Amino acid sequence: MTETYHNYVDGEWVAAETGETFENRNPADRSDVVGEFQQSGVEDAERAVEAAAAASDEWADTPGPERGAILRATSQALEARKDELTETLVREEGKARPEAAGEVQRAIDIFSYYGAKASDIGGTVKSSSSRDTTLYTVNEPVGVAGLITPWNYPIAIPAWKIAPALATGTTVVFKPASAAPNVARKLVECLDEAGLPDGALNFVTGPGRSVGKTFTTHEAVDAVSFTGSSAVGNTVGEQANETGKRVQLEMGGKNPVVVMDSADVDAAVDIAASGAFGVTGQACTATSRAIVHEDVYDEFVSGVVEAAEAIEVGPGLDGADMGPQVNQSELDSTLEYVDVGQSEGATLETGGNAVDVGDGFFVEPAVFSDVEPDMRIAQEEIFGPVLAVLPVSSYEEALDVANGVPYGLSASIVTQDLTEAHDFVAESESGVVKVNEKTTGLELHVPFGGMKDSSSETYREQGDAGLDFYTLSKTVYLNY
Template sequence: MADTYLNFVDGTWTEASTSETFENTNPADVNDTVGVFQRSDAEDAERAVEAANAAKDEWAATPGPERGRILRETSKRLADRKDEATTALVREEGKTEPEAAGEVQRAIDIFAYFGEKAADIGGTVKSSSSQDTRLYTVDEPLGVAALITPWNYPIAIPAWKLAPALAAGNAVVFKPASLAPNVARILVECLEDAGLPDGVVNYVTGPGSAVGSTFATHEDVDAVSFTGSAKVGDTVHQQATEDQKRVQLEMGGKNPVVVTSSADVEEAADIAAGGAFGVTGQACTATSRAIVHESLYDEFVDAVVDRAESLTVADGLDGADVGPHVSESELESTLEYVDVGTREGATLETGGERLTEGDHANGYYVEPTVFSDVAPEMRIAQEEIFGPVLAVIPAATYDEAVEIANDVEYGLSASIVTNDLRESNAFVDDVEAGVVKVNQQTTGLELHVPFGGMKASSSETYREQGDAGLDFFTISKTVYVGY
């Protein structure tokens, strides 16, 4: 019998007012129920906002170093529960165990980082042009921040929103994705155990149409930070900006790796395969396109196919290289794109089949997939797939490769593999992406530098992580003191 988990509102674990629940199952084995969670509605979301609104002033008045102490203690509590959180993440989302452990460690590190940064929040002193005048700024929290997070990084993304929001002195209402709410619950328990005051963080599970929409439109919410699909993000933006809330959106990607004529093919194949097939391709920064100089094209295709075919697809707790899709609908979407690519005339070099025999019988597994002979205008070269599918596109020149890389609606992450210093520096200038890598995977982020996209990948308002993460959750006053 699976455990039933509750919402966390005003410092109390409580049932939803609906008395309804939903099951969360293991994508590696749908007969394994991870837990039963509250199917909350607008009334539950409103109670969470009321609790945060009541708690915000006291938390804002708490000295930054004390807020930081609670965040550092949260980091320690999560570190103590790392194995538990790792297993929970694998079972609900499908990552491999090393991938899940790395994500949990990222959350641990984020809370430790912002625990230290909390003491630095304050403002700046400037020289006035007038005599006998002090001129300075004061950074203050916004008030109540609503955080709406996706299933694909179910603890790292909540961490990189929660930690700066709390460090800056905001109270929070938080809706995790219904496909992966359990590891987020563990994080909230760590915050509670660390001594966070009642009402400062409120965790509510349930459908976005009820909980997320209420958060986005509620008059007592001052800021909304959302990560997810572009379609849902557009809706959140429209709802939240009707009363001029501050909004931060990070959404999809169609991320390229450009392989130039000077590149080492084996290195390029490793970089492309790692970015395309890691985390089952279920990352907004995953490599979706390899744009390869025609002189290396055939050799690259052979090399990346070899890597795809060498990967073990299995339960993330069983030593797999690639885990399952998170849900049947996500799996069906990937399989549909495989069909689309074949119909469009691309060559299916390897993969693309659902695995259904033996240990794969009860999970959402698909083989890592490589298409060659892909034209830039094909749907598999234009649309986000969110699965382990790599489209390999030929290019005759560096300029053509960059033109193809930029000719999509998204602009999140991009990489170039080259041994030419001029090309590497030119790419940084030329590519339309918020994250640019040279001789590295499109996936993988440092926690102390800004993260965000361009074009349809982002609202292009505020970046996340590092000092930029704090900027979103604070507002400045400028103070003139004559004496």
């Protein structure tokens, strides 16, 4: 029998006022119903916001070390349930098991990290130009934060938004993506188990047009943090700006790896293939373009085709290397881009076909060669396992091509030339720049965010920067 799961509002698990639910199914096996979740409406979202607002003062007044203890206890609860959470994530989102386990560990580490940071949240003391005066700053919580998260990292991204918010004393209303809400729900269970006060965190499932829009427009919400597509993110930003909210948007990417003639080609192939086909290409930092010097182009294409063809596609729970796309829409979009690439004149070297593995949304990893910079497959975010390989004749051309897209999230260069490496770091129009590493993969204690259409370019996430979004600075002049 399918289990029905509830919203979490003011410390209680409650059904939606709408009386409606939606099914969530395993993308690797459509006959497997993960559960039924609340199809919440505006009234449900408003109730959550009101609970967060009512709890705001008490949570803000809770000492930082006490808040940190709750976050550390959450980390421990997640650790105790790691195997369960990993299987849940694979079952509802489709990742390969090692990828899912790594994501769960990331959430564990994030709560541990911000649990420690909560004790250090404070201000700074400055020297005053006046005698007998102490001049200092105090950091105070922003109030209520509305968090809207995507399906592709359904526990890691909620963790890196929720943990710093709670660490600062900010209360939260949280809407997960409907394609993968169950592992997020279990994260909320762990926070409840850790002793989080009623109302400090509220979890509501349902559509963006009702729940998400309420969170971005309600007068009691002070800040909105969104991760997802650029199209939706721009709408969220407009709605939040109309009501004067603090806004943090992290959106799409068209991330390049530049492979220069001095590169170790085997290493470059590993870097590109891992970045392009890991997590089924369903990452905002996934490698979507390989910009390769003509002297090593043929060797690189041959190597990356071989790497793509060696990937076993199938259910993550069965040990496959690459799982399905999350739903039919995402699969259809990837297949459409494969058709677009061929119609534009690029050469499909391998892959790009739907794979008949049980009842799931599987596709072969695809590699295109002979790609021109203005082709759609070289300009638009695909969000599937498709790598476009573009030839260039110089470093200067490679840099121009790498920067010649609307996005600017993550970029990498593979080279043994220090001048090229340092210049790329300086000139890349990306928020994350890597040398001899894949475009995916992030350290949790340093800032993360994009440029151009990849971000609102307001506040970064993770590390100390992750705390800045949820705090307001007050300057104090104390004349004694």
